[in-house]
Amino acid sequence: MARNFCLLIIFTCSLFANENFWFSYKVAIDNKVIVYEERNISPLMQSADMKEYKYLCQLNIKKKQYQSTEHFLNENFERVLECFYHMNTKVVNHTLVETKGVIERTVLTIIPTKFTVDFKDDFANIKTIK
Numbered sequence: 001m002a003r004n005f006c007l008l009i010i011f012t013c014s015l016f017a018n019e020n021f022w023f024s025y026k027v028a029i030d031n032k033v034i035v036y037e038e039r040n041i042s043p044l045m046q047s048a049d050m051k052e053y054k055y056l057c058q059l060n061i062k063k064k065q066y067q068s069t070e071h072f073l074n075e076n077f078e079r080v081l082e083c084f085y086h087m088n089t090k091v092v093n094h095t096l097v098e099t100k101g102v103i104e105r106t107v108l109t110i111i112p113t114k115f116t117v118d119f120k121d122d123f124a125n126i127k128t129i130k
Contacts, residue, residue, distance in 0.1 A: 019070075021073065021114070022044060022115075023041055023113050023115055024113070025039050026108070030105050039081075040112075041073045042070075052129070053116065053127040053129060054127060055125065057125075058126070059123060059126065062122050069117055088113065089110050090108075091108050092106070092109075094106075114129040
């Protein structure tokens with residue numbers, strides 16, 4: 001009886017559990033050509049008592065049963081990136097004029113943000129952690 005009760009607790013915790021991650025992104029563009037791109041989605045190593053969430057977006061994609069959350073996020077990175085564009089974004093533009101021509105460099109940076117993913121039946125909610 002005790003074993004079944006423990007299994008029930010573990011099952012319900014995994015059913016309603018959220019996973020917490022970091023998101024950051026940086027891209028450098030020279031004369032409209034991407035020369036550098038750094039994209040990071042990594043799990044948080046510490047689980048703190050974070051109870052304030054801010055809804056960010058909804059991904060209308062169903063997670064496969066065998067798929068890990070991190071793999072799901074990396075597989076759908078372009079859609080996740082669209083969610084974070086209106087967050088703390090920094091754009092720096094430099095123009096360098098030389099005898100060879102003009103080099104225009106633009107750097108877009110999305111500052112690292114903590115977020116959580118909450119899966120429902122056919123979609124996933126992404127919420128930032130305050």
